[in-house]
Amino acid sequence: MKLKSTARIVVAGLAVLALSACVSNTPEKSDNVGGTSNAKAGSNDEKGDTVVIGFSAPAADHGWMGAISDQAKAAADAYEDVDLRLAEGTNDVSLQISQVETFINDKVDAIVLLPFDGAAMTPVALKAMEAGIPVINVDREFNDANAARVTVLGDNYGMGVSAGAYVCEQADGNKNAVVAEIAGIDSLPLTQDRSQGFKDALAECGLDVDNRVAADFTVEGGEKAAANLLQAAPKIDFLWNHDDDQGVGVLAAIKNAGRDEFTMVGGAGSANAMREIQSGKSVLKATVIYPSTQAADGIKLARLLVQQKAMSDLVEVTVPRTIQLDAPVVTEENVDDFLPTAFES
Amino acid sequence: MSDTPTDAAVTPPPAVTPADTARVEKEAARRAEPGGLGRLLRSGGGQTLGLVLALALLALVGVVTGGERFASIDNVMTILRLAAVIGVVSIGMTFVITGGGIDLSVGALVALSSVWCTTLSTQAMANDYHWIFIVTTALLVGAGAGLINGLLVAYGGVVPFIATLAMMASARGLAEIISARKTQIVSVPGFTDAFSRDILGVSVLIWIFVIVAVIGWVVLNRTTFGRRTLAIGGNPEASRLAGINVRRHTVLLYVLVGLCCGIAAVMLVARTTTGSATHGQLYELEAIAAVVIGGTLLSGGRGTIVGTVFGVLIFATLTNVFVLNNLSISAQAFTKGLIIVAAVLLQQRFARRPGS
Numbered sequence: 173m174k175l176k177s178t179a180r181i182v183v184a185g186l187a188v189l190a191l192s193a194c195v196s197n198t199p200e201k202s203d204n205v206g207g208t209s210n211a212k213a214g215s216n217d218e219k220g221d222t223v224v225i226g227f228s229a230p231a232a233d234h235g236w237m238g239a240i241s242d243q244a245k246a247a248a249d250a251y252e253d254v255d256l257r258l259a260e261g262t263n264d265v266s267l268q269i270s271q272v273e274t275f276i277n278d279k280v281d282a283i284v285l286l287p288f289d290g291a292a293m294t295p296v297a298l299k300a301m302e303a304g305i306p307v308i309n310v311d312r313e314f315n316d317a318n319a320a321r322v323t324v325l326g327d328n329y330g331m332g333v334s335a336g337a338y339v340c341e342q343a344d345g346n347k348n349a350v351v352a353e354i355a356g357i358d359s360l361p362l363t364q365d366r367s368q369g370f371k372d373a374l375a376e377c378g379l380d381v382d383n384r385v386a387a388d389f390t391v392e393g394g395e396k397a398a399a400n401l402l403q404a405a406p407k408i409d410f411l412w413n414h415d416d417d418q419g420v421g422v423l424a425a426i427k428n429a430g431r432d433e434f435t436m437v438g439g440a441g442s443a444n445a446m447r448e449i450q451s452g453k454s455v456l457k458a459t460v461i462y463p464s465t466q467a468a469d470g471i472k473l474a475r476l477l478v479q480q481k482a483m484s485d486l487v488e489v490t491v492p493r494t495i496q497l498d499a500p501v502v503t504e505e506n507v508d509d510f511l512p513t514a515f516e517s
Numbered sequence: 518m519s520d521t522p523t524d525a526a527v528t529p530p531p532a533v534t535p536a537d538t539a540r541v542e543k544e545a546a547r548r549a550e551p552g553g554l555g556r557l558l559r560s561g562g563g564q565t566l567g568l569v570l571a572l573a574l575l576a577l578v579g580v581v582t583g584g585e586r587f588a589s590i591d592n593v594m595t596i597l598r599l600a601a602v603i604g605v606v607s608i609g610m611t612f613v614i615t616g617g618g619i620d621l622s623v624g625a626l627v628a629l630s631s632v633w634c635t636t637l638s639t640q641a642m643a644n645d646y647h648w649i650f651i652v653t654t655a656l657l658v659g660a661g662a663g664l665i666n667g668l669l670v671a672y673g674g675v676v677p678f679i680a681t682l683a684m685m686a687s688a689r690g691l692a693e694i695i696s697a698r699k700t701q702i703v704s705v706p707g708f709t710d711a712f713s714r715d716i717l718g719v720s721v722l723i724w725i726f727v728i729v730a731v732i733g734w735v736v737l738n739r740t741t742f743g744r745r746t747l748a749i750g751g752n753p754e755a756s757r758l759a760g761i762n763v764r765r766h767t768v769l770l771y772v773l774v775g776l777c778c779g780i781a782a783v784m785l786v787a788r789t790t791t792g793s794a795t796h797g798q799l800y801e802l803e804a805i806a807a808v809v810i811g812g813t814l815l816s817g818g819r820g821t822i823v824g825t826v827f828g829v830l831i832f833a834t835l836t837n838v839f840v841l842n843n844l845s846i847s848a849q850a851f852t853k854g855l856i857i858v859a860a861v862l863l864q865q866r867f868a869r870r871p872g873s
Contacts, residue, residue, distance in 0.1 A: 231846070261846030263798050265789050267836065270599035274840045277591040291700045292789035292796075295713075315702055359698030359794060 219253050220479040225471060226257045226275030228268055229286040229310075234389045234417040235517025236440050239464035240286060240311075243515075247468035254475055265292040272296045276303050282474035286310040286467055290361075294319045306477050308470040312362065321477065323494045324470050326462045328362040330499040331414075332369020334460045335437050338501050339410045340377035342435055342457075347378045349409040352434075354397050354422055356414045358386040366414055366439070383408070387418045394418025398425035408434040416442035416459060417517045423448070426455060440464070441502060443514035450507050458503045464515040466497065564812045567863050568827035571856070575834045583841040592837065594720065600833035601726035602784045603803050607825050608733040609777025610804040614813050615737070615820025616770045617750035618670060618677040622684035623778050623804055626662050627797030629692040630655040630782030635701040635792030648708035651786070656779035662688055663775015667768035685801065692794035701792040712787030722784050729780060734822040746770065750817025806853070807832060810860040831856065 225248065232238035241258070248256035257280060259271040265288055273296060275283050283300055287293035290312040297307045297319035309320035343349045353370060356363045363386070374380055383405045387397035394413070402408075402425060413422045416438045426436070438445045438459030448454040463469075473491055476482065482489045502510045579587035586592065606623050613620045633639070634655035643650040662684060669680040703709060712721050737743035748756040749763050757763045781800075786792050809815055810831065811824025832853065839849040 257840075257843050258845065259840045259843075263795070265791075265793075265796065266599060266602050266785060269788060270595055270833075270836070271840050273595040273598070274592065274837060277589060277595055278586055278841070289700055289789070289791065289793060289795065291702050292791045292793065295788070295790050357698075359693065359696075359700070361699075 216476060216481050216484050217251070219251075220475075220481070222253050222255055223282065223475050223478040224255045224257065224278075224280045225474045225478075226259065226272070226278070226280040226283045227285075227467065227471065228259045228271045228275075228283070229261070229467060230268075230288040231261045231263045233263070234415070235442055235444075235515055236389070236415070236417055236462070236464050239515030240467045243465050244284065244467040244471050247471045251475060253479075254471065256471070263288050265289055268293060269296045272300060276300050276305060279303075280305060281478040282306045282308065284308045284310060284467060284470040284474050286470075287312050287314070291315045306474070308474050308477075310466050310470045312360070321493070322470075322473050322491055324466050324473065325494070325496045326362075326466060327496055327499045328365035328462070329369040331439060331460045331462055332366040332371070333373040334369075334499050334501050335366075335412045335439065336370045336373025336376075336379075338437055338458055338460075338503075339374060339412065339435075340379065343377065343379060343410065345377075346409075349379060350382050350405065350407060350434075351379055352383040352401055352405055352408045352411045353381045353385075354394065354401060354411065354413040354418070355384065355386040356389050356418065363414065370412060387415075387421075389415050389418050391418060391421040391424075394421030395425045396421070398422040399429070402426065402429045402431055410434060411436045411455075412439070413437070414439040416440045416445035419445055419456070420517060423454070423456065431455075437501075441510060441514050442517040443511060444517050446502060446507050446511045446514050449502065449504055450511070452504055458501050461498070461500050461502060461510065463497045465513070469495070469497075565821070565823055565827070567860070568811065568824060568831070571860065572827055572831050572834065575831060575838060579834065579838045579841065583838065586841055587838065590718075592841075594723070596830070596833050596837045597723045597726070598720055598788070599836065600829045601720075601722045602781050602788065603800060603807070603833075604726045604826065604829040605729045605777050605781045605784065606774075606797075606800055607804040607807045607829050608729050608822060609774035610808050611733065611811070611813050611820050611822055611825045612737065612746060613677075613770050613774045614805070614808055614815060615750045615817060616746045616767065617753060617817030618767065618770060619681065619805070619815075620663075620666065620771065620774050621678065621681040621801045622662070622666060622688055623774065624797035624800035625685045625688035625692070626659050626775055626778035627782045627785060627800055628794050629662060629688040629695075630658045630779045631786050631792035631796045632692040632696045632701060632794055633658045633792075634782065635703050635786060636695060637701075640703065640705055643705045643708060648705050648711060651703075651705060651708050652783050655782045655786070656776060659775040659777070659779025659782060660772050661775070663772040663778070664768065666775065667771030670771060671764040671767040689794060696792065696794050698794060700795075703786060703790045703792070709787065709790055712784070722788065725780065725784060729777065730822060730826050737820060737822055742766075742769075747818060747820065750814075750820070752818070803832065806857055810857055 227244055229241055230237060232241055245256065245258065248254045257275065262268050268288055272283060272285065276299060283305055285293065285297060285307055294314040294316050297314055298316060300307050301319060306321035307319060309323045311326060313323060314320055339351060351374060353367065355367055371381060383401055385397045385401045387393035398421065411434050413419050413436060419438050432455050434455060435457050436455045438456055439462060441459050441461040445456060445459045448456040449459065477491050482491060606627065610620060610623060634651045639651060639654050666681055666684050669675045670677050714721050716724055737746065745761050745766050748761060749766055753763050785796055807828035808825050811821055811828035813820040813824060835853065836849060
């Protein structure tokens with residue numbers, strides 16, 4: 173009896189540990205809320221009717237995703253008239269659906285949704301739209317245009333193009349350069365887009381990807397993937413790593429292998445990666461930005477929508493349907509401009 | 518280990534009679550969950566009572582903090598829809614654990630079934646003939662994978678933990694291979710219509726959970742299959758000597774949980790209109806947690822479907838209350854752990870009092 177009970181407690185305890193392990197990564201607070209929030213009175217930021225916004229995103233299991241929620245919170249906190257209902261942090265689509273259903277029951281004014289899987293969240297987003305609640309789709313797109321009023325996207329394809337163009341520039345006509353790629357989660361369309369952009373840009377200068385591996389946006393996954401890649405490719409000239417969070421692991425693997433013959437390009441744009449670039453001593457020479465402020469922009473757009481305001485810098489009197497953010501390259505020359513808005517992984 | 522030694526253990530094998538088999542089964546049933554309401558109050562009922570109290574307490578917290586937002590019909594339906602998918606998996610898990618096993622592959626089997634039943638060719642067949650094709654594919658894949666688990670455990674002599682751990686890795690991998698790691702969108706109108714319907718104001722998904730739970734309760738408490746499950750979970754050796762085909766029964770238990778994963782996959786595909794290799798993440802742990810706080814013994818020999826249903830409902834309600842109160846998922850995970858430990862500790866107190 174005693175033994176059985178003890179076993180039960182131990183296993184139950186283990187189950188809890190594992191359940192909670194995926195939600196432990198909380199990056200530092202960022203005061204940056206970006207955009208027009210520091211603008212003078214009389215602008216869009218003037219206090220209006222209180223807007224209740226429901227926000228749901230995947231688990232903050234890597235720095236970028238953690239920054240997404242933190243920046244969204246910061247953007248909401250900057251407004252007295254925004255009441256944010258935060259339901260962040262799940263990689264279980266069934267649970268995320270129920271979060272959105274709760275928002276619908278609650279009759280929130282708008283929903284900002286970064287889906288774990290865009291297609292899987294489409295039915296419930298449609299339900300919200302049918303209930304008259306505008307949905308702001310962030311980063312991972314629904315597969316039905318009617319499921320969102322506004323879509324805020326990073327430029328994944330553009331990221332790949334930026335990275336590829338930088339590699340071409342550095343290769344300077346060398347058509348035999350060995351190019352390697354460490355992708356993020358391969359099943360996500362965003363990863364496929366990044367790889368496609370990279371491939372297309374490389375093709376412009378006659379290069380192609382010689383070695384490609386995929387990781388999972390985590391430090392551990394990056395380390396594992398990079399260690400294998402470095403074994404497989406004894407000499408590399410250029411390496412593009414899709415994500416700076418997994419990049420911490422990638423850099424560790426490179427250090428362990430004692431390799432420094434290549435130029436590495438990062439992705440997403442973490443503060444950590446930018447400090448490496450700034451130091452000038454790392455193999456990491458550049459990174460391509462993928463803004464972690466997307467959900468924060470989603471919050472601001474939701475507020476404008478509900479208060480029936482428009483983006484005041486545009487002539488158009490309503491909020492646009494789609495907003496795609498830029499994917500610039502950060503190097504030692506311009507790193508000081510980007511470091512303040514970078515996220516901590 | 519066993520607190521109630523059975524006579525069957527000392528009976529010489531040649532003397533096995535149907536009466537012996539029945540005796541072992543009955544013995545096991547006696548240690549099992551009390552059946553009806555009357556028996557519930559007489560012995561061990563404190564356990565179920567504790568769960569009812571826990572759920573009531575959570576609901577009270579929900580009403581106090583959320584008011585009408587919590588107590589509305591819409592919100593209750595949201596909770597039940599969330600509970601339905603993992604609930605069906607947990608019912609299957611209850612049988613395996615009661616039978617002295619464990620299945621770590623359930624999440625992966627949900628993913629594999631969801632992917633297999635949404636491939637382009639399956640969808641084409643479904644569009645040409647009938648959407649039932651999607652359902653049968655999912656059920657067959659789940660049951661088939663369960664059969665492999667069962668054969669490995671019962672005839673291969675692989676311990677359940679390892680056999681299903683291997684299946685967890687392989688099934689998820691196979692799901693990724695089949696789907697090429699892409700999300701497969703279902704475009705079979707008949708299928709989505711059939712499952713997004715409400716019957717008597719209640720979603721079809723919830724009805725499926727109810728039906729599976731009722732069938733599970735009847736099978737575990739009112740049939741020879743159920744009594745044998747309890748018997749082999751409590752004392753496999755005695756069960757074997759008493760003439761129960763322990764190996765065959767073990768295989769059936771894993772097929773049963775696989776089948777439940779297939780059903781859950783259909784529900785998840787209907788809920789999301791997609792099949793994906795990323796579906797069902799950590800379902801194994803959620804299901805085990807629900808089963809354990811329900812009062813099923815992790816070492817086998819005692820199982821309760823009612824308890825499992827309450828376990829699932831408690832976690833779904835907890836999630837809902839946290840979302841309604843704008844609390845983070847981290848705080849929720851922490852609370853979940855406390856609830857599991859508290860529930861198990863309480864059960865031990867209740868369990869020790871009667872009968873000892």
